[in-house]
């Protein structure tokens with residue numbers, strides 16, 4: 001009983017507001033609410049200080065971790081090569097020059113609209129690794145994966161245009177194709193964030209007029 005009386009006396013906020021009938025005057029001139037700070041200023045200050053000293057450094061650490069996670073999500077990319085080709089043959093020839101940048105093991109994203117020239121570029125890449133004749137490199141749109149074996153390098157040409165879900169992607173078991181002497185060159189791989197994160201090289205093709213293609217290689 002003594003405890004209840006003490007509580008009610010020391011913490012007037014515990015008294016239900018209905019105990020004091022509201023009048024115009026009491027509503028407008030109501031006394032400031034009695035708080036912990038009012039009753040125990042030192043305790044309140046100490047609690048505030050310890051809460052702040054607990055919260056501030058932890059918030060800073062959490063922010064730093066979040067920023068580094070956001071930055072690590074996308075590999076930083078440097079523009080390695082940039083060229084404009086004016087025919088399919090020029091694009092194939094440019095593909096042939098990319099071997100030093102694509103030495104295995106590599107995960108390569110080929111980005112560009114339908115008909116941008118990704119498969120055409122792939123002809124030059126596969127031929128340069130002695131993995132296939134240019135004319136034997138065709139679009140894997142329906143077969144999804146084409147494998148071209150060179151003397152030192154296995155070149156996998158993959159087309160994910162028709163793959164929409166991570167579950168469908170898993171059925172391809174692309175990770176099983178990755179090895180020290182293989183390169184995976186993926187059309188439409190940017191549909192899946194994990195490939196954007198993991199890719200070593202990204203080659204983008206943009207149309208410039210009917211036969212012009214701006215090709216940028218980043219890594």
Ligand SMILES: Nc1ncnc2c1ncn2[C@@H]1O[C@H](COP(=O)(O)OP(=O)(O)OP(=O)(O)O)[C@@H](O)[C@H]1O
Pocket residue numbers: 085086087088089090091112113114115116117118119120121139141187210211212213
């Ligand atoms: N400068 C060029 N570079 C590449 N291809 C060109 C160029 N100019 C014209 N073309 C033509 O554009 C077409 C490119 O087709 P390709 O199959 O290589 O495109 P793609 O990006 O693989 O398309 P998809 O997303 O449908 O697989 C070919 O018919 C090619 O002859």
Ligand SMILES: [Mg+2]
Pocket residue numbers: 118119120139140159187
């Ligand atoms: Mg293609």
